[in-house]
Amino acid sequence: MTYTLILLRHGQSEWNEKNLFTGWVDVPLTEQGREEARRAGELLKDADLLPEYLFTSRLQRAVVTSAIALEAAGRTWIDVTRDWRLNERHYGALQGKDKAETLQEFGEEQFMLWRRSFDTPPPPIDPADRWAQTNDPRYADLDEVPRTECLKDVIERLVPYWDAEIAPVIRSGKRVLITAHGNSLRALVKHLDGVSDEDIVGLNIPTGIPLVYELDEDLKPITKGGQYLDPEAAAEAAAAVAAQGSAKPKA
Numbered sequence: 001m002t003y004t005l006i007l008l009r010h011g012q013s014e015w016n017e018k019n020l021f022t023g024w025v026d027v028p029l030t031e032q033g034r035e036e037a038r039r040a041g042e043l044l045k046d047a048d049l050l051p052e053y054l055f056t057s058r059l060q061r062a063v064v065t066s067a068i069a070l071e072a073a074g075r076t077w078i079d080v081t082r083d084w085r086l087n088e089r090h091y092g093a094l095q096g097k098d099k100a101e102t103l104q105e106f107g108e109e110q111f112m113l114w115r116r117s118f119d120t121p122p123p124p125i126d127p128a129d130r131w132a133q134t135n136d137p138r139y140a141d142l143d144e145v146p147r148t149e150c151l152k153d154v155i156e157r158l159v160p161y162w163d164a165e166i167a168p169v170i171r172s173g174k175r176v177l178i179t180a181h182g183n184s185l186r187a188l189v190k191h192l193d194g195v196s197d198e199d200i201v202g203l204n205i206p207t208g209i210p211l212v213y214e215l216d217e218d219l220k221p222i223t224k225g226g227q228y229l230d231p232e233a234a235a236e237a238a239a240a241v242a243a244q245g246s247a248k249p250k251a
């Protein structure tokens with residue numbers, strides 16, 4: 001028995017376009033992001049990979065991407081679970097800051113530590129900061145809303161959720177679509193593929209291109225890294241994500 005899992009990073013958001021650190025700030029998609037979501041749905045339909053269950057984060061860029069993609073695939077009706085544990089990594093005090101200016105101000109080493117290291121979180125956000133999630137009603141069920149997270153923290157919230165909530169749906173035989181974020185998906189890919197703490201630094205996930213995993217009965221990937229439905233576009237877009245800060249990004 002094998003299973004199919006589809007991972008989809010949301011389409012371009014307004015802050016991807018502006019090159020700002022986003023994290024838990026709930027920014028909308030751009031028109032290009034909506035178009036990427038439509039194309040993702042069409043790619044799924046063309047590949048005959050129609051989703052049967054949806055998991056998303058609680059952030060509108062993932063929620064809306066999944067809605068548009070499912071509409072394009074003719075699958076708006078499938079059951080859905082939205083959970084904060086699929087949210088983007090909380091970017092702490094960097095939320096709302098320009099990536100290129102941050103790189104300039106702090107230098108490449110510190111910038112990359114905050115952005116891609118496994119266990120160095122950015123400084124915590126002030127709860128009174130306009131970009132903090134203090135008192136956001138969508139997180140009323142959390143004991144404490146994060147003030148910053150590194151990738152390790154994301155793995156610690158996401159893997160138990162994967163085991164308890166997502167894996168059983170996959171094992172029930174449903175083709176699951178997870179629509180989430182650059183860093184929450186990096187955390188999941190790290191877990192699935194067993195990527196080392198060092199190698200995960202170099203992994204970037206492009207917006208809006210479905211990444212398909214075939215999983216064995218232990219839910220381990222049959223092919224490490226999965227398969228993007230548009231591999232050329234994915235490689236180009238992942239390189240653009242990697243270059244954010246040093247150049248004006250595409251995603």
Ligand SMILES: O=C(O)[C@@H](CO)OP(=O)(O)O
Pocket residue numbers: 016020021022023024088091115182183241244
């Ligand atoms: O700003 C963010 O929340 C993420 C994703 O857009 O950015 P980065 O790729 O720099 O981790």
